[in-house]
Amino acid sequence: MIESTESLSVGVVEVVSVIAFSTLFSLGGGNGQLAIIQDHWVAAGVLSPALFAWAYAIGNFVPGPKVSFVAGVGYFLAGFPGAFACLIGVAIPTAIGASLAAHWYERMRGYVEIFLPVSGFVIAGMMLTAGIGLAVHVEIAHWEVLFVFAVAGLVWLRRWDPALVVGLAAVIGSLRGFVLDSWVLSIF
Amino acid sequence: MQEGQEGSPGDETIGPRETCARLSLFQIFKLFFRLGSVCFGGMWAAMDRLERELVDKRKIITSEEQKSLMLAAAIIPAPKFLAFAAMVGYRIHGFGGAVVALISILFPGASLVLIACVLSTQAADSALLNAVQHSVGLGVIGLLLGNAARMFFAGNHSISILIRGLFITAGIPVFVYLVQGPLIVAACLSLICGTFILRVGEVIPND
Numbered sequence A: 001m002i003e004s005t006e007s008l009s010v011g012v013v014e015v016v017s018v019i020a021f022s023t024l025f026s027l028g029g030g031n032g033q034l035a036i037i038q039d040h041w042v043a044a045g046v047l048s049p050a051l052f053a054w055a056y057a058i059g060n061f062v063p064g065p066k067v068s069f070v071a072g073v074g075y076f077l078a079g080f081p082g083a084f085a086c087l088i089g090v091a092i093p094t095a096i097g098a099s100l101a102a103h104w105y106e107r108m109r110g111y112v113e114i115f116l117p118v119s120g121f122v123i124a125g126m127m128l129t130a131g132i133g134l135a136v137h138v139e140i141a142h143w144e145v146l147f148v149f150a151v152a153g154l155v156w157l158r159r160w161d162p163a164l165v166v167g168l169a170a171v172i173g174s175l176r177g178f179v180l181d182s183w184v185l186s187i188f
Numbered sequence B: 001m002q003e004g005q006e007g008s009p010g011d012e013t014i015g016p017r018e019t020c021a022r023l024s025l026f027q028i029f030k031l032f033f034r035l036g037s038v039c040f041g042g043m044w045a046a047m048d049r050l051e052r053e054l055v056d057k058r059k060i061i062t063s064e065e066q067k068s069l070m071l072a073a074a075i076i077p078a079p080k081f082l083a084f085a086a087m088v089g090y091r092i093h094g095f096g097g098a099v100v101a102l103i104s105i106l107f108p109g110a111s112l113v114l115i116a117c118v119l120s121t122q123a124a125d126s127a128l129l130n131a132v133q134h135s136v137g138l139g140v141i142g143l144l145l146g147n148a149a150r151m152f153f154a155g156n157h158s159i160s161i162l163i164r165g166l167f168i169t170a171g172i173p174v175f176v177y178l179v180q181g182p183l184i185v186a187a188c189l190s191l192i193c194g195t196f197i198l199r200v201g202e203v204i205p206n207d
Helices: A012-029 A032-042 A049-059 A066-103 A105-137 A142-157 A162-187 B025-038 B047-057 B063-075 B080-122 B127-153 B159-178 B183-198
Strands: none
Touching: A012 A032, A012 A066, A032 A049, A032 A066, A032 A105, A032 B183, A049 A066, A049 A105, A049 A162, A049 B080, A049 B127, A066 B063, A066 B080, A105 B127, A105 B159, A105 B183, A142 A162, A142 B127, A162 B127, B025 B047, B025 B080, B047 B063, B063 B080, B127 B159, B159 B183
């Protein structure tokens, strides 16, 4: 259920801080950022799981970096200033980190590589935590559990792209919504 | 730094240089705005297009430098595609170039996300939209769990490393949901403790 953003009162400073911090957990290509956002705002009840998932889903369908989904998270948290704050939050650490890395690539690589071996396990743990956190906040029917595990298996073993997963889920959802809410209910 | 030596093997910097094609900030904006508008699927998926635009057409970087920057972007703590754009921007025009490059590559996608979110807010009462959101939410949960498994098994580690890794990975949700500790603390603790547990150097991918 989409809620109005007018009643939300997350400050832009908080948005910038959390997003900037979460950006640091994008190490190694894993999206640890999702886990930080889920933990800070979704688990705390500030942002609904549906809106969080919605923003992330849209981010997979647009061109450019997938991290652009944070604009949607920011909008749902604090309107347009929140969206802008999220982009600033992503841009600041990235600009600094990328510039430093570009300048001292070889020197920095040694330090970063210290944490690289373990980063995969840590980010896996963060994503697992985020997945559990979202699942706890969503009403899931028994058959939907199968759907979730089927998706997880396909993503893991068949390397399904996020856009494919989100697109398929959207199609299933729209068919289900259309059938249940329009046809069946009107007939009976 | 002597011209012509930068970017060579053993060189410690790949920063802005004289030999790099010098574009104005506005030209950098136009270039990365266009890349941000046409590249789908993340940095690796956009590799060919990036090569065509940055290496073949504009000769801003060489093919080897592109690969080097992509690897660098993957190992620094930032979204890969953004970091890559910022590093290329830095090579062209220093820190200002980095900022302009990442803002311009982020702008098209972020604008579309924002428009979609605003429109979906307008349709908040739609049962169809709610059904779609519910399904997408389930898909995202599956996506997170699947990606967690992928990240865990990435690297073709030995059984011994995987067992130790299991403690590192499982320790985070245990700390968050059973101990009720903050995720950030769990992640930082896992990163530090895990580094010692795995003893750097033992985890060498087979490929």
